[in-house]
Every structure is written in structure tokens, then in C-alpha cells.
Amino acid sequence: MSKFIVRGGNVLTGNVKVSGAKNSVLPIIAASLLGEEEISIIRDAPPLDDVMTINKVLEALGAEVSYDREVITVNAQNIASCEAPYELVRKMRASFLVMGPLLTRKGYTRISLPGGCAIGTRPIDQHLKGFEAMGAEITLGQGFIEARSNGRLHGAKIYLDVASVGATENIMMAATLAEGTTVIENAAKEPEIVDLANYLNSMGAVVRGAGTGVIRIEGVEKLRGTDHTVIPDRVEAGTFMIAAAMTGGNVFVEGAIADHLGPVISKLEEMGVTVDAQENGIRVIADKPLKAVDVKTLPYPGFPTDMQSQMMALLLISQGTSVVTETVFENRFMHVEQFQLMNAEIKVEGRSAIVTGGSKLSGAKVCATDLRAGAALIIAGLVAEGTTEVSGTHHIDRGYVHLAEKLAGLGADIYRISLNEDAKSAAAEGATNKKVFQKLNIQPTLA
Numbered sequence: 001m002s003k004f005i006v007r008g009g010n011v012l013t014g015n016v017k018v019s020g021a022k023n024s025v026l027p028i029i030a031a032s033l034l035g036e037e038e039i040s041i042i043r044d045a046p047p048l049d050d051v052m053t054i055n056k057v058l059e060a061l062g063a064e065v066s067y068d069r070e071v072i073t074v075n076a077q078n079i080a081s082c083e084a085p086y087e088l089v090r091k092m093r094a095s096f097l098v099m100g101p102l103l104t105r106k107g108y109t110r111i112s113l114p115g116g117c118a119i120g121t122r123p124i125d126q127h128l129k130g131f132e133a134m135g136a137e138i139t140l141g142q143g144f145i146e147a148r149s150n151g152r153l154h155g156a157k158i159y160l161d162v163a164s165v166g167a168t169e170n171i172m173m174a175a176t177l178a179e180g181t182t183v184i185e186n187a188a189k190e191p192e193i194v195d196l197a198n199y200l201n202s203m204g205a206v207v208r209g210a211g212t213g214v215i216r217i218e219g220v221e222k223l224r225g226t227d228h229t230v231i232p233d234r235v236e237a238g239t240f241m242i243a244a245a246m247t248g249g250n251v252f253v254e255g256a257i258a259d260h261l262g263p264v265i266s267k268l269e270e271m272g273v274t275v276d277a278q279e280n281g282i283r284v285i286a287d288k289p290l291k292a293v294d295v296k297t298l299p300y301p302g303f304p305t306d307m308q309s310q311m312m313a314l315l316l317i318s319q320g321t322s323v324v325t326e327t328v329f330e331n332r333f334m335h336v337e338q339f340q341l342m343n344a345e346i347k348v349e350g351r352s353a354i355v356t357g358g359s360k361l362s363g364a365k366v367c368a369t370d371l372r373a374g375a376a377l378i379i380a381g382l383v384a385e386g387t388t389e390v391s392g393t394h395h396i397d398r399g400y401v402h403l404a405e406k407l408a409g410l411g412a413d414i415y416r417i418s419l420n421e422d423a424k425s426a427a428a429e430g431a432t433n434k435k436v437f438q439k440l441n442i443q444p445t446l447a
């Protein structure tokens with residue numbers, strides 16, 4: 001058990017480096033299962049809990065996986081099992097992405113229904129619809145999904161009812177070894193889809209049109225391992241940009257790609273933040289009062305749902321009223337209650353949240369209800385009066401590398417504590433966490 005302790009009031013300045021993208025590296029690691037020959041080397045793989053989890057899934061399937069200084073090596077020449085263990089899949093939704101590669105390479109797979117952040121029901125019907133169109137037989141029962149094909153999958157034309165990122169990735173991977181051509185219509189266009197397509201092509205696949213609404217995949221007989229560097233994490237980059245804006249700071253977000261962050265940059269500019277896109281990163285300068293803006297989440301290239309809660313934190317201190325509309329996930333306002341504990345004025349009406357700006361945020365004990373909500377609460381804590389304690393850190397560890405250290409490097413007053421049993425009972429007696437550590441003479445553990 002651990003917590004982030006944030007004391008508000010410091011202005012962020014300096015340089016922060018973005019890590020590799022979680023949402024790219026996870027499908028890419030899954031895709032490495034397609035490499036029947038040679039090993040795969042995946043660079044800039046962030047040391048996140050989700051990455052460790054999917055690595056364990058691959059090991060359980062019989063692949064040899066090593067992780068050293070942000071480089072993952074996968075030898076998937078021998079796949080001994082086609083069943084992803086329940087304990088791992090329930091921890092992380094992206095584990096379900098091994099289904100496409102296993103089905104197309106081995107003709108069979110059995111996977112439990114995926115878990116992950118509780119931001120909506122998150123069905124997988126579009127993944128399954130795609131596999132079925134390619135000739136797979138799907139059986140559901142007792143929390144498991146079985147997919148089998150009689151011989152190779154075959155190419156098909158698949159129209160996705162929603163432009164699902166995961167379904168596009170899973171079907172794209174399955175199609176690489178199918179017989180003939182697969183066309184995915186209403187495909188997701190996220191930069192992570194393009195990164196996966198580039199990885200697959202470098203393994204010997206033939207994928208065209210990734211990044212547009214129509215992706216065409218010509219099936220090939222075999223794929224081999226390759227050497228690939230993952231793109232920078234646009235959500236992590238956007239989180240630092242908002243943190244900088246929140247504190248009236250001046251921060252260079254090294255590695256951030258402006259092309260991937262169009263709507264976030266536009267909204268920041270509308271609010272009065274100066275955003276300077278440079279060749280190797282983005283500088284954010286906030287030296288004026290912030291104006292309220294309305295935000296609506298949409299699939300890429302719309303405003304990302306993964307940036308909604310961080311943006312809401314920023315709107316809390318803007319001047320005026322904003323409407324934040326979440327159209328991607330039906331239950332992604334859980335952070336609102338936590339913000340309210342910090343004195344925020346927000347009212348949820350259906351899929352919109354009406355945010356009254358100008359709140360004087362005050363520090364509070366809050367809980368990360370999902371990954372991005374955790375980051376948003378920390379950002380709010382950066383300007384709140386007094387101390388904010390953010391628990392539920394396991395969510396944050398799924399997607400942010402050394403968040404406390406990176407923010408502290410920019411001047412934030414933030415650290416992370418691990419509470420052992422003694423500390424917990426002392427905390428219950430009313431001591432602050434900091435005092436507990438002084439009393440026990442333990443150094444707080446940074447993220």
C-alpha cells in the first residue's frame with residue numbers, strides 16, 4: 001500500500017522526458033507472438049506494471065521474454081500454450097490482445113474475459129465479430145472465450161460498429177497471417193495503431209492504411225522478429241503539459257510529438273496557454289489567467305478520453321464555466337467525487353460534467369478511481385492549498401513511469417510513501433504520513 005503526498009503551491013519549470021507509449025507497447029508485445037523466426041527487440045518499453053503483466057502473459061504462453069533498461073527481447077519461436085492465465089488477464093484488459101496473434105498463428109486460443117479500469121462496460125463484441133468474419137468459431141462460457149479456426153483464418157471485409165482501438169489492433173494482428181486480404185472499415189486511427197502497423201510490417205506483414213479509417217492487410221505465410229522503437233506516450237506528455245499549465249509554469253516536455261496531441265494543444269491555446277511545438281518536444285508556458293473551454297472526448301483525432309480527467313483538473317482553476325462531455329466511455333466521471341472532496345464545483349448531468357471554474361482547491365485525502373483520474377488528482381494537488389494524499393496508486397503505476405520523481409524534477413512538492421503495518425496504525429492515530437516516517441526513521445520510497 002502506498003500514497004502520493006502532494007503539497008500545492010509550487011510552479012513547475014524545467015525539462016521532463018516522456019517515456020514510451022503504454023498503449024503502443026502493449027499491442028506490440030502481443031504482436032511479438034507472431035514472430036516464428038528470429039527474436040523481437042522492443043525499445044523504449046516503459047517500466048510499467050502493465051508491461052510486466054503482459055510480459056508474464058507471454059511467458060505463460062511459452063515465449064522467452066527479458067526486460068532490461070527499457071528494452072524487451074522476445075523469443076516467440078516456441079509457443080507451448082494457447083491459454084492466457086486468468087490471474088493476469090483479469091488485471092489488465094490489454095492482455096486480450098494476445099487473442100488475435102494466437103488464433104492466427106496456432107488456430108486456437110482460450111482467454112478469460114478481460115479486466116482493467118472500471119470506466120465502462122467495455123465489451124469485446126467487435127473483436128469477436130472480426131475473428132468470426134475471418135472464419136473463427138467462438139465459444140463463450142464460464143468467464144472464458146475460446147476461439148478456434150479450421151486451418152488458416154481467411155481474409156474478410158469487417159466494418160467496425162465503433163472505431164475500437166483494441167478491436168482494430170486485434171483484427172489487424174489476426175489478419176497478418178490469414179489467407180487473402182482483410183479490410184477493416186471504420187478502423188481506429190490512433191497513433192498507436194500506426195505504430196503497431198509499422199512494427200508488423202517490419203516483421204514481414206503487409207498492412208496499408210493504418211492511421212486512416214480503412215486498413216487493408218494482405219495475409220502472409222510467416223512473420224519474423226524485428227527491432228522496433230516504441231513512440232512516445234502522448235497521454236503522459238499531455239499530462240505534463242496540463243500540469244505545467246495548472247501551476248502557471250514553463251516546462252519543456254521532451255519527446256512529445258505535437259502531431260499526436262492536436263486537440264490537447266488546441267484546447268490549451270484556447271485557454272490562453274502558450275504552446276510551442278519544437279522538433280524534439282513541446283514547450284508549455286502559462287503566464288496569463290486561464291479561460292474556460294468546453295471539451296468533448298472523441299476517438300482520434302478528437303480529444304482523447306485518456307486526457308479528460310486531467311483537463312477537468314485544469315478547468316477547475318479557469319475563469320468561467322466549462323462543459324466536459326465524455327462520449328467514449330459511459331462511466332468515466334468517477335474522479336468528479338474525488339475533486340469535490342478538494343472543494344471543486346462540478347455537476348454531472350448524464351454524459352456531461354458542468355465545471356465551475358475559479359475554485360480555491362483545498363488539499364484532501366482522495367483516491368485514484370482509475371489510471372488517469374489518479375494523475376488528475378495529483379495535478380489538482382499541485383495547486384491545492386495544503387496537502388493532498390492520493391491513494392489507489394496501483395492504478396497510476398499501470399500507466400505512469402516515475403510520476404512523482406518526474407514532477408519533483410520540475411519543482412513539485414511530491415513524494416510517495418509506502419505504508420507498512422506500523423505506519424498504518426500510527427497514521428490511524430492521527431499522525432500525518434510524513435511524521436510517521438520521521439518517527440519510524442524510514443525514507444519515503446519515491447515512485
Ligand SMILES: CC(=O)N[C@H]1[C@@H](OP(=O)(O)OP(=O)(O)OC[C@H]2O[C@@H](n3ccc(=O)[nH]c3=O)[C@H](O)[C@@H]2O)O[C@H](CO)[C@@H](O)[C@@H]1O
Nearest residue numbers: 023094122123124125126127162164165166167306328329
Ligand atoms: C491499451 C489501450 O490501448 N487502451 C486504450 C484503448 O482501450 P480499448 O481498446 O479498450 O478502447 P476501445 O477503443 O476498444 O473502446 C472505445 C469504445 O468502444 C467500445 N467497444 C470497444 C470494443 C468492442 O468490441 N465493443 C465496443 O463497444 C468501448 O466500450 C468503448 O466505449 O482505447 C481507449 C479509447 O481511446 C483508451 O481509453 C485506452 O487507454
Ligand SMILES: C=C(OP(=O)(O)O)C(=O)O
Nearest residue numbers: 093116117306371372399
Ligand atoms: C483506460 C486506459 O487504459 P486501459 O485501456 O489499459 O484500461 C488508459 O490508459 O487511460
